[in-house]
Amino acid sequence: MIMSSKSVFVTIVGRANAGKSSLLNKLVGEKIAAVSAKPQTTRTRITGVLTRGDIQYVFLDTPGVHKAHNKLSEHMLKAVSESVSEGELILMMADCTKKPNESERKLVEGFSKKTKVILAINKTDLIKDKEKLFEVITEYSSLYDFDEVVPISVVQEDGLDIIMELFEKNAVEGPHYFPDDKFTDQPEKVIMSEMIREKALQNLNEEVPHGIAVTIERLNERENRNGETILDIDATIFCERESHKGILIGKGGSMLRRIGSQAREELEEFFGIKVNLQCWVKVKEDWRNREGLIKNFGLD
Numbered sequence: 001m002i003m004s005s006k007s008v009f010v011t012i013v014g015r016a017n018a019g020k021s022s023l024l025n026k027l028v029g030e031k032i033a034a035v036s037a038k039p040q041t042t043r044t045r046i047t048g049v050l051t052r053g054d055i056q057y058v059f060l061d062t063p064g065v066h067k068a069h070n071k072l073s074e075h076m077l078k079a080v081s082e083s084v085s086e087g088e089l090i091l092m093m094a095d096c097t098k099k100p101n102e103s104e105r106k107l108v109e110g111f112s113k114k115t116k117v118i119l120a121i122n123k124t125d126l127i128k129d130k131e132k133l134f135e136v137i138t139e140y141s142s143l144y145d146f147d148e149v150v151p152i153s154v155v156q157e158d159g160l161d162i163i164m165e166l167f168e169k170n171a172v173e174g175p176h177y178f179p180d181d182k183f184t185d186q187p188e189k190v191i192m193s194e195m196i197r198e199k200a201l202q203n204l205n206e207e208v209p210h211g212i213a214v215t216i217e218r219l220n221e222r223e224n225r226n227g228e229t230i231l232d233i234d235a236t237i238f239c240e241r242e243s244h245k246g247i248l249i250g251k252g253g254s255m256l257r258r259i260g261s262q263a264r265e266e267l268e269e270f271f272g273i274k275v276n277l278q279c280w281v282k283v284k285e286d287w288r289n290r291e292g293l294i295k296n297f298g299l300d
């Protein structure tokens with residue numbers, strides 16, 4: 001008997017903060033993308049993989065569309081437009097508490113007529129008045145002729161079965177592009193640095209967290225005296241200004257400790273190993289406008 005094998009690639013796009021990375025994590029069932037309440041959390045394209053039965057779903061999470069305000073922004077937006085032009089099936093995510101904006105208008109202009117586009121209107125848990133939801137659906141429908149429009153709530157896992165069914169319908173015969181037990185193509189070091197950056201985003205305000213980049217300098221596995229395996233991780237957190245460095249470190253080092261311990265907990269859970277995390281802070285003046293540094297941080 002020949003087993004059938006199918007796959008489907010879904011490119012997830014939309015405004016910043018719509019919940020794209022939250023959806024990716026939920027569908028894959030693993031926390032692979034950083035999530036925060038601040039816009040422009042995602043900086044590069046992140047691949048998430050889910051293999052269910054004979055179907056492999058490959059989800060491509062992208063940075064949220066916004067008005068570019070530095071060179072890093074330009075790279076992020078380029079990642080989106082490239083993903084859109086390559087994508088066969090697009091899931092555009094909107095936030096039902098917001099009206100369509102200029103960046104979203106531009107985004108839909110880039111859709112090719114031969115690409116299927118599903119619109120998921122997220123955060124329905126925040127809307128009590130269903131009339132309002134209907135208004136938002138109408139506004140988005142006048143923006144583009146979507147193939148399907150599905151109201152969802154990622155946090156309440158509402159409507160996710162509906163979009164999964166739509167993805168399934170678009171799966172085509174072909175090989176699985178990733179091993180069936182793999183759920184991301186992100187290297188371990190990138191997952192680690194993103195976990196640390198996410199905690200910085202969640203704990204800091206205004207410009208400081210947006211100007212942060214994290215690199216992993218050293219990884220070392222060892223056994224401690226009690227025979228436990230420990231993973232030593234040395235990370236450098238870069239920020240853009242001397243004043244940001246002070247805020248990032250906090251009074252007596254309190255902020256850096258908080259970020260470090262939250263990141264450590266998550267790292268231990270994800271990698272299933274005891275972690276000893278050491279974070280250092282360095283300044284790279286205005287790095288988001290410097291091509292060489294953007295490249296060094298793997299963000300080009």
Ligand SMILES: Nc1nc2c(ncn2[C@@H]2O[C@H](COP(=O)(O)OP(=O)(O)OP(=O)(O)O)[C@@H](O)[C@H]2O)c(=O)[nH]1
Nearest residue numbers: 016017018019020021022036040041042064154155
């Ligand atoms: N109330 C509510 N909040 C949600 C829902 N889905 C996501 N969020 C929240 O929305 C915020 C943004 O989520 P992300 O997943 O980081 O959004 P994103 O679209 O990836 O954002 P960018 O990477 O900046 O483009 C987070 O605070 C999430 O917890 C939802 O269904 N309901």
Ligand SMILES: [Mg+2]
Nearest residue numbers: 020021041042
């Ligand atoms: Mg994101």
